Amino acid sequence: MTRSTYPDWLYDGSAIPDPLGFGERAVKFLRMLKHPKSGKAFQLDPWQERIVRRIYGPRHEDGSRIVKTVVILVPRGNRKTSLAAALEALHTVGPEAVPGGEVISAASDRKQARIAYEELRGLMQAHPKIAPHVRALDYRNRIVYPKHRSFCEAISADAGTQHGRTPVFVLADELHAWKKRDLWDVLRSGLVKTPGSLLVVATTAGRGQENIAWDIVDDARKVARGEVVDPSILPVLFEADRDCDWQDEEVWFRVNPGLRHGYPDIEGLRQLAREGSRRIGDREAFRQLNLNIWLDHATEPFVDMPIYDEGAGAVDLDELEASQAPCWLGVDLSSNSDLTAVVACWRDGADGYQVHPWFFCPEDTLRSRQDLAQVPYVTWAEEGHIVSTAGNVVDFRVVEDHIREACARFNVREIAFDPHLARNMLNDLLEDGFPAVEMRQGWVTMAPAVKELERAIIGRRFRHGGHPVLRWNVSNIEIRTDAAGNRAFHKGKSKDKIDGAVAAAMAVARCAADEGGLAVDQPWFSDELWLA
Numbered sequence: 001m002t003r004s005t006y007p008d009w010l011y012d013g014s015a016i017p018d019p020l021g022f023g024e025r026a027v028k029f030l031r032m033l034k035h036p037k038s039g040k041a042f043q044l045d046p047w048q049e050r051i052v053r054r055i056y057g058p059r060h061e062d063g064s065r066i067v068k069t070v071v072i073l074v075p076r077g078n079r080k081t082s083l084a085a086a087l088e089a090l091h092t093v094g095p096e097a098v099p100g101g102e103v104i105s106a107a108s109d110r111k112q113a114r115i116a117y118e119e120l121r122g123l124m125q126a127h128p129k130i131a132p133h134v135r136a137l138d139y140r141n142r143i144v145y146p147k148h149r150s151f152c153e154a155i156s157a158d159a160g161t162q163h164g165r166t167p168v169f170v171l172a173d174e175l176h177a178w179k180k181r182d183l184w185d186v187l188r189s190g191l192v193k194t195p196g197s198l199l200v201v202a203t204t205a206g207r208g209q210e211n212i213a214w215d216i217v218d219d220a221r222k223v224a225r226g227e228v229v230d231p232s233i234l235p236v237l238f239e240a241d242r243d244c245d246w247q248d249e250e251v252w253f254r255v256n257p258g259l260r261h262g263y264p265d266i267e268g269l270r271q272l273a274r275e276g277s278r279r280i281g282d283r284e285a286f287r288q289l290n291l292n293i294w295l296d297h298a299t300e301p302f303v304d305m306p307i308y309d310e311g312a313g314a315v316d317l318d319e320l321e322a323s324q325a326p327c328w329l330g331v332d333l334s335s336n337s338d339l340t341a342v343v344a345c346w347r348d349g350a351d352g353y354q355v356h357p358w359f360f361c362p363e364d365t366l367r368s369r370q371d372l373a374q375v376p377y378v379t380w381a382e383e384g385h386i387v388s389t390a391g392n393v394v395d396f397r398v399v400e401d402h403i404r405e406a407c408a409r410f411n412v413r414e415i416a417f418d419p420h421l422a423r424n425m426l427n428d429l430l431e432d433g434f435p436a437v438e439m440r441q442g443w444v445t446m447a448p449a450v451k452e453l454e455r456a457i458i459g460r461r462f463r464h465g466g467h468p469v470l471r472w473n474v475s476n477i478e479i480r481t482d483a484a485g486n487r488a489f490h491k492g493k494s495k496d497k498i499d500g501a502v503a504a505a506m507a508v509a510r511c512a513a514d515e516g517g518l519a520v521d522q523p524w525f526s527d528e529l530w531l532a
Contacts, residue, residue, distance in 0.1 A: 004224070004225045005221050005224040005225055005235065005237045005239070006224075006237070006238075006254075007224070007235070007236050007237065007238070009050070009054070010046075010047045010050050010051070010236075010257070011047070016050065016053045016054050016057050016058070017057055017058045017059075018053065018056075018057035018058070019057075019059055020059055020063055022056045022057060022059065022095075023052065023053035023054075023055075023056045023057025023058075024053075024057075025056070025095050026052050026053075026055075026056040026090055026094075026095065026096065027044065027049055027052055027053060029089075029090055029094040029095055030042055030044050030052065030086050030089075030090065031044055032127070033086060033089060033123050033126075033127060034123070034126040034127045035122075035123075035126060036122030036123060036125065036126040039126060042086060042123070043261075044086075045257075045258070045261045047257045047258075048079075048083050051070075051072070051083075051236055052087075054067070054234060055067050055070055055198070055234060056096070058231075064195070064196060065196050065198065066231050066232065067198070067231070067232060067233075067234045068197070068198060068199065068232040068233070069198075069199045069200075069201070069232060069233045069234070070198070070199070070200045070201065070233075070234045070236065071201045071216060071217060071220035071233065071234070071235050071236065071237070072200065072201065072202045072203070072236045073203060073204070073205065073217055073220075073235075073236070073237045073238060073239055073292055074202070074204070074236070074238045074256075074257065074292065075204055075205075075238065075255060075256050075264075075289060075290050075291060075292045076204055076264070076289045076290060077256070077258065077263060077264025077265070077268075077290070078238075078256055078257060078258040078263065078264065079258055079263060080202045081115060081116055081119055081173070081202070082119060083202075084105075084116065084119075084171045084173065084200060084202045085105075085116060085119035085120040085122075085123055086123065087169070087171070087200060088103050088105055088116075088120050088152050088169065088171060089120060089123050089124065089130075089152075091103045091150075091152075091168060091169040091198070092120075092134075092143065092145055092150055092151065092152040093124070093130055093133070093134060093145045093148075093150070096169075097145065097148050097150050098148070098150065098168055098196075099148050099149055099150065100148070100149045100150060101148065101150035101151075101168040101169070102150070102151065102153075102165065102166055102167045102168060103150065103151065103152035103153070103167065103168065103169045103170075104152075104153060104155060104165065104167045104169070104170045104171070104187060105117060105120070105152060105153070105154040105155070105171045105173065106154075106155050106156070106157065106170060106171065106172050106173065106183060106187060107154070107155075107156050107157070107173040107174060107177075108156065108157050108173075108174060108177035108178045108179065109156050109157070109177075110156045112156070112173060112174060112177070113141065113154040113155060113156040113173070114141065114154065116154055116171065116173050117141045117143075117154035120143060120152060120154075121136050121138075121143060124136070124143060133145065133146070133147060140153065141153060141154040141155070142154075155183070156183075157178050157179065157180060157182070157183040157184075163186055165186060165187060165190040166190050166193045166194060167187060167190050167191055167194070167197065168194050168196070168197050168198070169197065169198050169199075169200075170187050170190075170191060170197075170198075170199045170200070171200050171202065172184065172187070172199065172200070172201045172202070172203070173202055173203070174202075174203050174204065175201050175203040175206075175212065175213040175216065176203050176204060176205065176206025176207075176211070176213040176214075177206070178211075178212060178213065179371065179374050180370075180371050180374070181212040184212050187199075201216055201217075203217070204288070204289055204292060205217075205239060205288050205289070205292040205293060205294040205295070206288075206294060206295075207288065207294070207295045207296065208295075208296060208374075208375075208472070208475060209471075209472075209475075210373075210374070210375035210376060210468070210472050211374050211375070214294070217237070217294070219233070220233060220235035220237060221235065221237065223235050224237055238254075238255045238256070238257060238292055239255060239291070239292040239293065239294070240254070240255045240287075240291040240292060240293050241293075242293055242304070242306065244291070244293075246273070246276070246283070246286065246287050246291055246293075247273050247277070249266075251291065252266075252269055252290070252291070255291055255292055256269075256290070264290075269290060272285075272286050272290065273286060296475040302454065302474065302477035302478070302479055302489070302501075303454060303457045303458060303474070303477075305471075305474070305475050307457060307458060307460070308457050308462075308464075308471070308474055308475075309466075309471075310460050311457065311460065311462045311463045311464050312463075312464065312465065312466035313463050313465070314465055315354045315355070315356050315463055315464070315465040317356060320346055320354075320410060321409050321410055324410070324411040325346050325347065325410075325411060326346065326347065326411050326413050326511075326514075327344050327345065327346050327406075327410040327411050327412045327413065328344070328345045328346075328412070328413055328414050328415075328416065328507050328510040328511040329342060329343065329344050329345075329403065329406060329412055329414070329415040329416065329507060330342070330343045330345065330416050330439075330502075330503035330504060330505070330506030330507030330508075330509075330510065331343075331399075331403065331415060331416065331417045331418065331422065331503060331506075332418050332499045332500075332502045332503040332506070333394075333396065333399070333417075333418065333420070333421040333422050333425070334360075334394055334421070334499060335421070336362075336392075336393055338497055338499050339359050339360065339361055339386075339469070339473075339497045339499045339500065340359070340360040340361070340394045340396075340399055340499065341357055341358070341359055341360075341473075341499040341500040341502070341503040341504075342357065342358045342360075342399065342402060342403060342406070342503060343355050343356070343357045343358075343470075343500060343503040343504045343506070343507045344356050344357075344406060344410065344412075344507065345504070345507035345508050345510070345511045346511070347511060348461065348463050349461070351456075351459075351461060352456060352459075352461030352462065352463065353456050353461065353462055353463070353508050353511060354462075354463040354464070354465075355462070355463070355464050355465075355470075355504055355507060355508070356464075356465060356467070357464075357467055357469065357470045357500050357503065357504065358387060358402055358406075359380075359385065359386045359387065359469050359470075359499075359500060360386070360387045360388075360389055360394050360395075360398065360399050360402075361377065361381070361386050361387075361388055361389070361394065362388070362389055362390075362391055362392045362393050362394055362395075363381075363388040363389060363390055363391065364391055364392040365392055366378050366381055366386075366388060373496065373497070375472055380468060380469055385467060385468055385469050386469060387402070396424075396425055399425070400425050400428065400429070403415060403425075403429070403434075404429075404434070407434060412435065413435060413510075414435045414437055414510050415429065415434060415435055415436045415437065416437055416438075416439040416506045416507065416509075416510045417436060417437065417438055417439060418439060418440070418441050418502070418506070419438045419439075419440060420441070426438065437510075439506050439509075439510070441502070443488060446488050446489070446505065447487055447488060448509060449505040449506060449508065449509035450479075450487050450488060450489060450505055451487065452505075452508055452509055452512050453501075453504060453505045453508050453509075456508060462508075464504075469500060470500045470501070470504065472497070473497055473498050473499060473500035473501040474498075474500075474501045474504075476496035476497060476498050476501075477489050477490070477498050477501050478490045489501060489502055489505070
């Protein structure tokens, strides 16, 4: 279990400061609400009550809010939407409401936004003292409280621009499903316009690390572990360890705080677990959605990414250049929709490897690719992790120039090309005496390459410098196996690229073969290249 981030304070009975009584005031208001179907008092269980007290109780000496951002990571079925709707009511018609206050419930799409809206509307209309004083404008997904001129509106990330917002409270619902960060940035910048504003992120675990949800949750983890001291962030993180026994019901109860109160349904979880024991897709869905284990992109991953991440030690290109250690290049040229990748590989000790990749992408498509794949293409290009070429297709001349420059700088023994799309470049390099070779992508050629790359990663003998684009490519890999047991790379979704991983496997395989001679002895090596 992830004990270092687990919110033990929810259960240890420790005192929660409430110098002005705002925490108690919030709890009393929530207990006053009624369930829309039963008419009974809103169920605020002890773990939820302590979250509310921890948000609203602590204050600075001047009475201003200490907690400004709440990150709640909890599995499905633990009624986080109900709690979030109650907090929205607190800021719309309750004691936290301010005149003209703008309360925003933001979700990934209209359907999800509507769920939160209907939850709030139900709470409002079920209470006899609140219902006469609010108006539900269903066509706008807005609930208005005329007395304070405040309102709560449900909006979605797919609804276009939302500039001009000045919210006092924002619920970011299921942040892991947000395809773009545009709405997030607008709302975050709007919150700082108003003193005392509050942001609540309520989400289940997602997939991959190249998204806004991972960034926010991982930052909250650092606060929970004490690595970052920031009292303005309240982390409430229920997540199981990646290597836990996912069928152990003790794990289920630990990460599902509602289970001890009767939700989610324990028999339903048992059924999902039985199905997960038979089908890997169901197992991964159970681990992600019911145990809050943040998964990689691939449903059946090539390697465990935490093991891959152990190879993030620096790769010193200047030292490799100075030493003239033998180097092998793997090249995977792209179609219009893929990345072009060139990966250099050197030996690292007797049986290890170190690699450095170069990625190429058309400048005109960076933004659209970012929106489609939900990964930061634009930022990667700005930080130099991707070389953007002019136009809307990769300029292969730029790629070839990089290959020639790499050959001038390093002791390149061989340049292995996937011959698909590479015929012209391969021939041009061969005519100039460069050691270019074909490496076809069939089972016979790639199965040993895949096996060697896997061996190196699992054996902690693959150093990659933590390059973010290469990591994303590796996390996207799924494996296909033929009748003879040979394994090959496959990408699960068209938007998830694996070109860098393919080029890395090619470079590692050629490096493992250990063929060739010194670069300075090769016929293609010239004084002009040396000067370059």
